[in-house]
Amino acid sequence: MEHYLLEMKGIGKTFPGVVALDDVSLFIRYGEVHALMGENGAGKSTLIKVLTGIYPRDAGEIRFDRNGFSPTGAAQVQQAGISTIYQELNLIPHLSVCENIFIGREPKTRGLIDWKTAEKRAKEILTDMGLQEVDVLGPLRKQSVATQQMVAIARAISIDAKLVVMDEPTSSLSEKEVQTLFRVIETLKEQNISIIFISHKLDEVFEICDRATILRDGRLVGQYSIGDLTKLKLVSLMIGRDATSVLGKNKSVSTGREDRQVVLKATNLSRARRTTEISIDINSGEIVGVAGLLGSGRTELARILFGDEMQDRGRIEIGGKSARMKSPRDAIRLGLGFCSEDRKEEGLFPNMSVMDNMTMAVLPELSKAGVLSRRAQLEIAQSYIDKMGIATSGPNQPMKELSGGNQQKVLLARWLCKNPMLMILDEPTRGIDVGGKAEIENLITELAGDGVAILMISSEMEELIRSCDRIAVLSEGRKVGELAAKEISEEHIMQLMAHGSDSREDVHGP
Amino acid sequence: MDTKTEVTTNNPGTASLMQSEGPLVALLALCVVGTVFFPTFLTPLNLANILRQVSLTGIVSIGMAFVILSGGIDLSVGSIAALAAVLAANLSGEYPFLAVLIPILAGIGMGALNGLLITRMKIPPFIATLAMMLGATGLAFLLSDGESAPSDTSGWFSQVTNSDILGVPCIGVIFVLALGVAIIVAKHTPFGRSVYAIGGNEEAARMMGLHVNRDKMLAYMLSGGCAATAGVLYAARYTAVSPGDFAGWELTAIAAVVISGTSLTGGIGKMAHVLYGVLILGTIPNLINKQGTLDSHDANVITGIVLLAVILLQSRIANQEEHSLGDMA
Amino acid sequence: MDRNVNTPINTSTGWLKSIAWAEILGNYGAQLVFLTLIAACALSTPKFFSLGTLEITLLDVFPVMLVALGMTLVISSGGIDISVGAIMAISGAVTVALYTSGVGWVLSMGCGIGAAALCGLFNGVLISIFRIQPIIVTLVVMIAGRGLARRIQVDPTTSLKSTPFDTLGLYRIAGKVPVQIVIMLAVIAVMLFVVKKTVFAKNTEAIGDNPRAARLVGVNTLTTTVGVYVVCGVLCAIAGIMTIARIAQLNAVTLGGFIELDAIAAVAIGGTPFSGGRARILGTITGAIIVILVGVIVGLNKMPDDYAKVFKALIIVIAMWAQRRK
Structure with a gap:
């Protein structure tokens, strides 16, 4: 019988009206990178929250490092050797990098914190991770999001964790930074530390993970060796349907509509360093998608179009007339609506x-x-x-x-x-269960059918592919390409994103 | 990422520098005004006077600073000081030692009660400490029978409190020592850093495994303890103690902490700068007094204006910094 | 097994438990305390129900109630106003200073109210444009405002005996109903209408509940916030002028002293959440009456005044606790 670092057996968790987890099991070996896969709402984060003691479990058994384990709170879970890096970084922006790594377990001499040692150790850990330039005494908030992410990982390492849970760790990282992260993960593996890796990016899962546990609608689909899986198989296991039918499906574009009018036309929008010369136009009855990683400028674009922030350069025309929006109130008066990604x-x-x-x-x-x-x-x-x-x-x-x-x-x-004439939807289905998601998507399509122009921002590519007539791809604040209906496919979008971030000097968006 | 990091960290920015040294600049400006216009301002006697004036509220401000850094507020400090003073006065004749010990323990206990109301019963700090303020004031008046309680200031404790060391008033020394300890606690102990973390992002602090509730409790206990200490010292200084003497102390303490650049949302601020806040608030009435034609009400108006000016400056700088940071991200 | 969980429990104890005590306490906590207090009064003081006591109580409630109503609006917008007492003093001082210098009494009052509105404007502008926390802004106004009021006041203890103000304080409609009570009822009616019926109140609650979202649905956060503090200031002015009319005297140092505490206590007892998002006018009215009743009861039972403070503290904690359980 094999010994596991973590055994979660028959875990059940019910919220009022929703069964979030039903008889789910998760087994993690010593020193492996284990992918936890599933669509949004499949129960991944609930499972992690049960593991870290944020939610009490209703059923099931947890064993950690060969002992029974009943998580009760963050402090105790950390003590046991489990460290979690959440998607929304749980760090203290005003404290220094060094403090964020050590707070709660600062090295001490004679009862007082030994800042010299802490600083030295922080430097060592970060240097090991390839981040020797970071000023460990400067406040965390002055670091880029990617560095902050690395600091969260550094904290996990410094705890001497046996198990590190990473929830979407690469969502805000560039390709180069992802490689740094993967090097760190390899080092952790060598030290016999196990990692639960949660990501929507299949390439990464195939690159770094050894095994995968797949969840769907709060149930366990199965546990697989990555070597036994293909991308297609993984996707069909996650969504429970034949993947080709989903991935290949393109929305039947209502090409018959010749009466479309330009509702919004934005030219060369720039603001600070976050958005650079983005142009986009949207017609009535059309769903235009915006694809891009976190930090690609997609949310900033939405904010500018809705008058929440003013562009430094560039112009916006709404209904053929130049529009100068100083606040969302102005945008609303012109017939715009905006649903934020952060409900x-x-x-x-x-x-x-x-x-x-x-x-x-x-x-x-x-x-x-x-x-x-x-x-x-x-x-x-x-x-x-x-x-x-x-x-x-x-x-x-x-x-x-x-x-x-x-x-x-x-x-x-x-x-x-x-x-409204134009709806701007930023991640309209984030955090919504599968059933609700389909309903929202249908609603959006209906809306477009009624002639409303829709700008839809989403990090879920399938969603964009399913719904959009056109997709603009953003990368590092620039528009790196636009795909018309026929060209829309996951590969195309990914190519544009990758191309855009690798050599943006050579690329001039159409 | 790497290049960006370097740029931002190597330029701390004049804005944040101004923000961190603003209170000192304001204090120095006041001192310059004082020195230029009033020959008696920059004399050892007058400076000792100012120190004597600010020491007690200064001690209260230290505890308040911890509470505000943790993201809370403590409106009950004035009343706790009042109750402690009345207790101390009542005990001073017969039990000079207990007269020091019991009020301070009572203050810590009341702080603990504040902490319990806030962390366990989840009552907002503003309301919980408001209730404590009413309760403690009521008790203080009841204990003093609504009049001023006579305090026996002949004991050694009073003697020490009222004496000077090389021309420096002893309570001033106590205040400065207490502030020194507070600076070390804030910067060099896990509790101190935890307070900053809780004020910065309570949820994250919880996730990081910090003892959020325990440390919040401790902050309020510290605040109660500081307030009670100030109350005891007050009773040791004056032969008659009335709870009414302490009205508005909580506001003075909050103002001192805010002037020192501590953010009311918590997590940002330097303990050492509390000294500047306290001294600024003490220097204004001193100057008004020297000017002669204005009275204490005018001193309040001017204090309000200075408070506003400092806050406006800080908020402007903070907004600017936020803006420039946003551009970097 | 699973099915059993969903079956309603039919035993009698279960039914008793299922009356949501928490909900009752949460919704009617203030009212329950209120009832208990009246009962306690009636039992301990036979004179309590005499008309004189009732009238004195109502008149005592007047300033606290008005200020608390303004405070309710402020708190529902996610703010706080501790400058209310100082604003009362300023409006009173302006009114009396103008009147004693020969200006007509109506115009004087108008200017007093205008001065208070200006204070509210100042609060609102600093809070909404300069983004300074409400407690600091109103702390500044509290500290400076009272000093200013003292400066405006010509004579520290101006007597207003035999002036229109004195008449206003004593006047009874049809010889029976004090005019102050009529004004109070009118203000209550207006505030109820405003909170229940106007877009302004909805916008206010929206700002209190989620300021960022309020901006994104097109709420004019600037004018709304300023409006809230101006309304609060005006209510303070009415409270201030009515108080000096009743006691026929102005003392800028004591007028409205510590009233912010009673007003905040009334709002807390009334169940308006301090996180903003809901204004409970009726709750505040009950809360204000409770706060004053505590004082009256303590007085009638010949206990030292200071017991009232202790009782108020207890009531606040109990009320907050009851609301928390929801």
Whole structure:
């Protein structure tokens, strides 16, 4: 019988109304890199949160390093030798790099923190990772996102962890930085440290991982050696369908529509160093996708188009007229709507009712001299709850009690009830379960059918491929290419992204 | 990545330099004004006076700084000081030793209660310490029967407190020593760094395995302890103690901490700069006093204006820095 | 096994438990405390229900209630205003200074209210444009404002006996109902209307709940925030002028002293969350009455005034705890 570093057997976890994990098992060997695969909502992060004690498990057994293990909290889990690097970096921006690595376990002499030793060790660890230039005494917030990510890994290493969980560690890294990360992972492996690697990027999984556990809809699909898998097989296991039918499928573009008008035309938008001379135009009834890694300037583009930030250079025309938007209010007045990628921080009013959330943008139209017509508000709310099939106990339910998918529907309805000309959707299906995702995608397609122009930003390539008429690819703040319907494929998008970041001097976007 | 990193780290930026030294600049400016216009300003006697004036609220500010750095606020410090002072006064005649010990323990206990309300019952710090403020003030007035409590200042503790060392008032020395210890605690102990981390990002601090609740508790206990110490020293200095004497201390302490450049959202600030904040707040009334025609109400107006000016400067610089940082990312 | 979990528990104890105590406490906590207090009063002081006590209570409530109503709006926008007492003093000082220098009493009052509105404008602008935390901005106004009020006031203890203000303080409509109570009810009605019915209040709550999202749905965060603090300032002015009318005296040093504590306590007891996003006017009204009742009860039972503070502290903690359980 083989000994595993980590054995999670028959794990079950239920949230009100949702079975998040059902009889899921995960076995990690000593010194292996193990991919945890699955679509968004498959249960990967829930499983990790059970492992790290953030959620108590409802069923199942965990053994770690041959002992029974009942995680109760971050401190105890760390003590046991499990270190987690979350997607949203959990570091303290105002503290120094060195402190972020050592806080909680600072080296001490005579009861006081020994900063000299801490600094030296931080330098050593970072040098081992190939980051000798980082100023370990400077505040973390002054480092690039990639360096911050490396600091999180350095922290994990310094803990003498036996198991390091990496949740989407490469999402904000360039190709070169990914290679640095992989070198670090190899070193960890040599020290018999195991790694759980969560990533959507198949190439990386095939490059670095030894084995993979695949989850789907909260259940275990299976455990495989990477050598036994092909990309296609992996994808079909993850989505539970024949991969060719999904990957190959292109949206049947409604080519018949000749009456399309240019809704938005942006030329050479630049802002600071984050976006450089991006041009894009969107026609009515068209879904234009924006592909690009985190940090490619895709969210910044959305913010500029919605007037949340002003471009330094370049012009925007809406409906043929030059538009100068100083705030989102101006953009809304011109018929734009925007759903942020960060629902919690930038979308929801958690304590307010579903009705208020839905009608917030349309309130001025529902009122006379500032006095609100509650009846009109109710009518709109009720009609969209019915139309979109929003699962809620009623228009007065507080927003925070709804599931992610239903919250997103409310946020979409917020703009739909204003009859927008153009909707900007940043990661419209992030954090939504599979069923909800399909519904949202259908809604978006319907919307385009009604003549609304849609700009859809997504890091999920399949989603873009399924829905978009055209896809603009961004890399490092520049538009590195645009794919028309016939050219859209995963390979093309990836090529453009890679090409763009490798030699951007040679590339001039169309 | 590498080149960018180098550029940003090698240029700390004039903005952040100004932000870190702003309070000192303001203090020096006040001193220059004082020296130029009032010949009696820059004399050992007057400087000792200022130090004596600010020492007690200064000690309170030290505890407040820890609480604010952790992302909280403590409105109860004035009342805790008042209660401690009344306790100390009541005990001073018969039990001079207990008169020091018991009030300070009581202060720490009340701080612990604040911490429990905040970490266990999840009551916002503002409200929890507001309730403590009302409760402690009420108790202080009840213990003093609504009048001023006579304090026996003949004991050795009072003697020491009221004496000078080489012309430097003893309570000033106590304040400076306490601040020195606080600086070391803030910079060189796990607790101190944890306070910064909690104020910087509480969720991340939890994820990093820090004892968030324990350290928040400790911060409030420290604050309560500092406030009570100030109260005891007050009782040792004056022969009559009335709880009303402590009204507004919490605001003075908050103002001192804010002027020192500590962010009210927590996580940013230097303990050493609390000294500047405290001294700025002490120098203004001193100057007004020397000027002669203005009264204490005018001193408040001017304090308000200086407070506003310092804060505006800091917020402008912070915004600028944020902007330039955003461009780098 | 799985099915059992979803079956409702039908035993009687289970049913009892399933009455959501937490919910009752959360929604009606303040009201329950209120009832308990009245009962306690009635039992301990026979004189409590006499008309005189009731009227005194209502008049005592007046300034606290007005200020607390403004505070409710401010807190629902995610802010705080500790300058309310100082604003009361400024408006009172301006009013009286103008009146004693020969300006008509209506115009004087108008200017007093205008001065308070200016203070609110100052608060709002610094908070929304300069992005300074509300507690610091209003702390500055609190410290400087009272000094300013003292400077504006000509004579430290101006008596207003036999002036229109005195009349205003004593006037009873139809010889029975004090005019102050009528004004109070009118203000309550207006505030209820504003919070329940206007876009302004929705925008305010939205800013309190999620300022970033509010900007992104097109809420004018600048004018709304400024509006909130101006409304609060105006309510403080009314409270200040009514107070000096009632006691026929102005003392800029004591007028509205520590009223911010009572007002914040009233809002806390009333259940408006300090994280913003909801304004509970009725809750605040109850809260203000509770805060004052505590004082009255303590007084009627001939206990030292300071017990009131201790009781208020306990009530705040209990109210907050009850709301937390939800």
